[in-house]
Amino acid sequence: MEGQELPCVLIDCIGGKHGVYEDHAEFLKERFCLITMKEYLENKNFLGKKIRAIYMWYHKPVINEELLQSLPNLKIVASSGVGIDHLDLNLLSSYGVKVSNTPFIVSTDTADLGMALMLASSRRLVEGHQMAISPDTEYFPANWLGAEVSGATLGIIGMGTIGYKVAERAKAFEMKILYHNRKQRNKEEECAVGATYCKKMDDLLQQADFVMLAVNLTPQTHKLIGKRELQLMKPTAILINISRGLVVDQDALVEALQNKVIKAAALDVTYPEPLPRDHPLLKLKNVVITPHIGSATVKTRHLMKENMTESIQAGLAGLPIPNEVLL
Amino acid sequence: MDIGEELPGLLVNEIGGMHGILHDHVEFLKKHFCLITIKEFLENKKNMSKKVQAVYLWWHKPVIDRDLLQSLPNLKVIANSGVGMDHLDLKLVASFGVKMANAPCAVSSSTADTGMALLLASARRLVEGYHVAVSPSTEYYEADFLGVEVTGATLGILGMGSIGYKIALRAKAFEMKILYHNRTRRKEQEEQAVGASYCEKIEDLLCQADFVMVVVSLTPQTHKLIGKREMELMKPTATLINISRGAVVDQEALVIALRAGVIRAAALDVTYPEPLPRSPSHLLLFLRSTAGGLSGTQPVGSGDASPTAPGLHVCVKLL
Numbered sequence: 259m260e261g262q263e264l265p266c267v268l269i270d271c272i273g274g275k276h277g278v279y280e281d282h283a284e285f286l287k288e289r290f291c292l293i294t295m296k297e298y299l300e301n302k303n304f305l306g307k308k309i310r311a312i313y314m315w316y317h318k319p320v321i322n323e324e325l326l327q328s329l330p331n332l333k334i335v336a337s338s339g340v341g342i343d344h345l346d347l348n349l350l351s352s353y354g355v356k357v358s359n360t361p362f363i364v365s366t367d368t369a370d371l372g373m374a375l376m377l378a379s380s381r382r383l384v385e386g387h388q389m390a391i392s393p394d395t396e397y398f399p400a401n402w403l404g405a406e407v408s409g410a411t412l413g414i415i416g417m418g419t420i421g422y423k424v425a426e427r428a429k430a431f432e433m434k435i436l437y438h439n440r441k442q443r444n445k446e447e448e449c450a451v452g453a454t455y456c457k458k459m460d461d462l463l464q465q466a467d468f469v470m471l472a473v474n475l476t477p478q479t480h481k482l483i484g485k486r487e488l489q490l491m492k493p494t495a496i497l498i499n500i501s502r503g504l505v506v507d508q509d510a511l512v513e514a515l516q517n518k519v520i521k522a523a524a525l526d527v528t529y530p531e532p533l534p535r536d537h538p539l540l541k542l543k544n545v546v547i548t549p550h551i552g553s554a555t556v557k558t559r560h561l562m563k564e565n566m567t568e569s570i571q572a573g574l575a576g577l578p579i580p581n582e583v584l585l
Numbered sequence: 586m587d588i589g590e591e592l593p594g595l596l597v598n599e600i601g602g603m604h605g606i607l608h609d610h611v612e613f614l615k616k617h618f619c620l621i622t623i624k625e626f627l628e629n630k631k632n633m634s635k636k637v638q639a640v641y642l643w644w645h646k647p648v649i650d651r652d653l654l655q656s657l658p659n660l661k662v663i664a665n666s667g668v669g670m671d672h673l674d675l676k677l678v679a680s681f682g683v684k685m686a687n688a689p690c691a692v693s694s695s696t697a698d699t700g701m702a703l704l705l706a707s708a709r710r711l712v713e714g715y716h717v718a719v720s721p722s723t724e725y726y727e728a729d730f731l732g733v734e735v736t737g738a739t740l741g742i743l744g745m746g747s748i749g750y751k752i753a754l755r756a757k758a759f760e761m762k763i764l765y766h767n768r769t770r771r772k773e774q775e776e777q778a779v780g781a782s783y784c785e786k787i788e789d790l791l792c793q794a795d796f797v798m799v800v801v802s803l804t805p806q807t808h809k810l811i812g813k814r815e816m817e818l819m820k821p822t823a824t825l826i827n828i829s830r831g832a833v834v835d836q837e838a839l840v841i842a843l844r845a846g847v848i849r850a851a852a853l854d855v856t857y858p859e860p861l862p863r864s865p866s867h868l869l870l871f872l873r874s875t876a877g878g879l880s881g882t883q884p885v886g887s888g889d890a891s892p893t894a895p896g897l898h899v900c901v902k903l904l
Contacts, residue, residue: 275727277728373705374709378706381699383703383712384712427755430755532726556734559731
């Protein structure tokens, strides 16, 4: 592109807490003129008109009406990850701004993490590790046991791309697979993973040894799992959440875990993230929490960056946008 | 069994306690056997010794030595929980005309699950992540807390017995490329069923694998199978997972390799000894996730909570 300026893309910052990774920034700078929020705020009048796209990494920069009003040439927002619950799609649409996410890239890593959490929780891996390295450990007690994953019943709530990949993996552990979804999958898809549809979520909850949440967060799935649902679960069951913290009624979960209504929980997501440091979930022995690392692998993050770049380039060229999020 | 006949005497180490028979299991055993603990046996050797027809080894106890074998004239069979037999003198037992049995199939699924659990936990830095999530000093989640991919990665399985094969079955579902090394090559159909490629030379496996899973039985040939040389052949981005026996890995060499970043990480369900000494000289305990990472676990390999664990049935049937 001799002589042409690179298109200006707004990012939050490079490096630091939630910034674009240094090694990703190099790649992006070859294709875009990156403008950080700091640079933009220092020179709003000049830079506001130049910005044509926003590269949203870890939900930053935050997009509100004020920002949209000051970016008259903004065409597209590319958001990292699959979740879009942090975006006001109606607002963006009203300004004629298109949105893209990275839905498929994250699926295998997130499914892998779901399996990792299920195995870690059932076999008490974190506790076991602590026992193995604790200064007080003199011997390994014979009656220190976990629960079997192989051959157990897994109930998947939300059988989208991620849920289905979980089913594919669980099948190899000879698990019996039940699933609940807005729509039933077709017969071939069900047969391929040996999954049985539960039209009523209650049926799934009553039978499952492991309940895996793989839904997206919408007004309908907000607090999908509450006191009632937890009580329907077996007292030996384990809840695994790889969706969003708000899909579970956290207070009800704490109560259920404290009263042994369910056996344990493994959560990659909470609300908020991180939890306040005095939150009861942090102290419960039967809870494993991970810091929202569902898609956190080196390879996947590179692929995300590439996908987002493609979406921005297509959006700016007026071409069909890969991974566009439609209202 | 006719009414009036006594149940055969089964010698056990103890019930409950550190390494004893699980309380949940006792009811089941008492239906088939007259349980005699070592304490009861020693207190009343004269009467008890002739009654004992079988020994039920749980967590390698009671210890089987010449003295014990000599004092059990009617001993027919020893049933060992789990699959490893490296703690037994098989020749000695055979010389007394006593049969030996273990419980290989019962443990294979659980142990394969453990192998996968360790692989996934290490790759995704689960234990570290947990500590970040619950640490009092955590104010935010770092955006660059990244692990390595499991799906599509290369898994090298050392030892393709029933446990190794079950691992291959599971890994296949993660679209992993599977290499294996074994004393004997498996049949073509078995290889194809899991998409596994045979590496006649262990070196070929070591230099290609992203994850090396050690699933051999401990024998004089596999003692320190993985040492300095083998770890140097591994990729610097590779993870070593051990679900066999601690002695299969040269532990001192492992510490050096982890500290120097020769390999990325290790995840161990077994060490030598178990537990590892708590002293500062036992460096494996003190390695944190800087260069390599360590996910030590106590041997949960085949520990399942179900009161009628399959291993139990297998041991009983053999008597």
